[in-house]
Amino acid sequence: MKFYAFIGILLLISCKGGNPEIVSFEDLKEDMSFVTIDYEGLEDYLEASEAAVHVVNFWATWCQPCVKELPHFEELRATYGTKDVKVILVSLDFPDQIERLTHFIEKRNIQSEVVFLDDGDGNSWIPKVDATWSGAIPATIMYNDEKRSFHERSFTYEMLEKELKLFL
Amino acid sequence: MKTLKILTAIAVVVILSAFVVRSINPNKVGGNGYGIGDIAKDISLKNIDGKMVSYSDYADAKGFIVIFTCNTCPFSVANEDRIIALDMKYKNVGYPVIAINPNNPEMKPGDSFNAMQQRAKEKGFTFPYLFDEGQKVFPVYGATKTPHVYLLQKTEKGNEVKYIGAIDDNSRNANAVKVKYLENAVDALLSGKTIEITETKAIGCSIKA
Numbered sequence: 001m002k003f004y005a006f007i008g009i010l011l012l013i014s015c016k017g018g019n020p021e022i023v024s025f026e027d028l029k030e031d032m033s034f035v036t037i038d039y040e041g042l043e044d045y046l047e048a049s050e051a052a053v054h055v056v057n058f059w060a061t062w063c064q065p066c067v068k069e070l071p072h073f074e075e076l077r078a079t080y081g082t083k084d085v086k087v088i089l090v091s092l093d094f095p096d097q098i099e100r101l102t103h104f105i106e107k108r109n110i111q112s113e114v115v116f117l118d119d120g121d122g123n124s125w126i127p128k129v130d131a132t133w134s135g136a137i138p139a140t141i142m143y144n145d146e147k148r149s150f151h152e153r154s155f156t157y158e159m160l161e162k163e164l165k166l167f168l
Numbered sequence: 169m170k171t172l173k174i175l176t177a178i179a180v181v182v183i184l185s186a187f188v189v190r191s192i193n194p195n196k197v198g199g200n201g202y203g204i205g206d207i208a209k210d211i212s213l214k215n216i217d218g219k220m221v222s223y224s225d226y227a228d229a230k231g232f233i234v235i236f237t238c239n240t241c242p243f244s245v246a247n248e249d250r251i252i253a254l255d256m257k258y259k260n261v262g263y264p265v266i267a268i269n270p271n272n273p274e275m276k277p278g279d280s281f282n283a284m285q286q287r288a289k290e291k292g293f294t295f296p297y298l299f300d301e302g303q304k305v306f307p308v309y310g311a312t313k314t315p316h317v318y319l320l321q322k323t324e325k326g327n328e329v330k331y332i333g334a335i336d337d338n339s340r341n342a343n344a345v346k347v348k349y350l351e352n353a354v355d356a357l358l359s360g361k362t363i364e365i366t367e368t369k370a371i372g373c374s375i376k377a
Contacts, residue, residue, distance in 0.1 A: 062242045063373060064276075092371050094242065094340050120338035123349070126369040135334075136313035136374040152312070152374075 033105040034091065034114040039125035042117055045088050046129065046141065052084040053167040056141045058117075058129075060092045061104045065154045066138040070108070072157040076164060077112045085164065087112040092137060095120075142167055201310015202318065204366045207326035208234075211305055213268065213298035216285045221266070221296045223320075223327055230262030231321040231330070231357065233350065236311040238269045239287045240278040241373035243339050244314045248291050250335055250342055251315075254350065255295040263319075263354050265295035270306035270314070275376035303377040313372030315339070319353050330357060333368035 035041075048054055057073050059066035070089070077087040089112050093101045098116065105114055119125060126135045130150040133139055140151045140160075144167050151163070202208060208223075215221045223232060235251055237244040255265035273280035281299050288297045300306055309318055319331035331353035338344045349368045356363045 058371075060242075065374060065376075094246075096341075120340045120344055121346075122339065122370040123334055123337055123368040126371070133369070134312040134316075135369045135371045137371060138374070154374075 033102060033110075034116050036116045036118050038119045039117070039128070042090065042115070042119075042125070043128075045090070045115065046143075048086075049145070051145055052086050053080075053142065053144045053164065054086050054088065055164065056088045056090060056143075058090045058092060058137050058139045060137060061100045062093070063137050069138060069154050069156075069160075070110075072155055072160050074110065074112055075157055076160055079161075080164065080168075083168065085168075089114045091116045201308060202329045202332070203310075204329055204332065206329045207323075208318065208320050208329055209308065210327070211268075211298070213300060213305065214281070215296045215298055216281070216288050216293075221298055223266075226264065228262065229264060229322060231319065232327065233258060233263055233265045233354065234309075234318040234320060235265060235267050235335075236270050236306055236309070236314055236316040236318075236375070237267050238271045238276070238279045238314045238373070239283050240271070240276055241314045243370070243372050246342070247315050247335055247339060252291070252294055254335070257351075258354055259294070261358060263357075267293070267295055267297045268300050268305060269297065270300045270303060270311060271376045272303050279376075303375075306375055306377070311375060313374055315370075315372060317350055319350065319357075321357050331363055331366050334370035337368075339370045339372070 045054070045056060055073065055076060057066075057070075059070065061067065073087050073089065076085070081087070089110070091101050091114060093116065095118050101114070101116060104110070122135055126133050130139075130141065132150060133152055136152055138154055140153075140155065142149050142151075142163060147167070149163065149166070155163075210223050212220050212222045223229075226232070233254060237247070237251065239245075251265060251267065258264070269279055269284055271279040273283075277283070284297055284299060287293075309316075311318075315335065317331070317333060317335060318329055320327040321330045322328075331350065333349060335348070335350045336345045337347040337349065349365055352365065353363045
């Protein structure tokens with residue numbers, strides 16, 4: 001009996017002290033600042049069934065006009081996030097330079113949901129996003145369960161807000 | 169009577185000004201640019217060696233692989249080696265590469281004429297690398313991004329647009345390419361066959377005009 005108590009105490013100590021380097025998978029997932037998806041995964045973001053307005057922006061850390069307009073999307077999220085508006089930033093960064101994306105999200109403290117679209121065969125999915133999209137970025141889709149609009153252009157905050165208000 | 173004269177004068181001015189406005193704004197090429205089967209107008213653009221280049225300079229060519237590209241777009245850079253390989257493969261059989269930088273250096277200093285010369289030297293470009301001065305040519309084509317390909321075939325009517333779009337199905341990674349859209353199109357033209365896929369899309373950098 002004494003022996004078991006001793007083992008119990010040992011276990012307790014080891015649990016409390018813990019092995020800090022061992023982290024559960026769930027913790028790891030929470031630590032990552034974005035999820036990686038292919039086009040099939042993206043479809044979930046383009047046809048969400050909730051009533052919310054979705055603002056989906058295609059960008060990349062190396063795309064100057066994209067980076068320039070990104071704060072406007074962040075501001076939109078901050079202003080309208082509580083009003084059932086979801087902002088999703090779809091990164092088209094290069095798969096072998098993914099640390100650039102991680103670094104960018106941390107440094108800029110990006111609050112909107114970021115997904116990394118790792119699907120190089122653009123011809124197979126660009127027309128599905130929108131038939132009129134040439135593939136140039138930045139590009140943005142807004143939609144709710146009633147309507148949808150697509151924009152192959154850069155936005156100022158005022159323009160973005162104006163466009164969003166058509167959905168509210 | 170005086171009133172009538174004044175009214176007539178005003179009417180004349182209005183009608184004339186309508187004509188003037190029309191002649192100032194001639195019907196431009198539609199905002200969408202060239203489609204498959206359209207005849208591309210000849211160009212006259214400055215090459216990195218300082219000489220002007222036109223399609224008509226190439227008497228022996230069967231057509232042209234026109235690629236809007238630039239120094240600064242990562243997708244363009246990722247395709248540089250592929251563009252050189254295309255030129256090496258098809259120049260001698262009648263389809264030389266003509267690269268055009270559509271970006272305005274005031275918006276994108278890395279795409280200045282000097283920077284173009286430097287990049288071409290570093291990479292050993294085997295093809296003309298032309299500067300779209302005033303950014304006038306790319307809108308006529310309807311190019312929206314770099315890289316953006318237009319394959320032209322010389323016909324009796326002129327240089328006919330036969331293929332528009334991407335070089336292949338993986339602009340980010342040359343090793344992952346499965347379908348070479350542009351090569352398939354040129355090969356079809358060379359063997360007198362119909363091009364199966366005439367338009368494709370790829371992610372690219374918006375043109376900075």
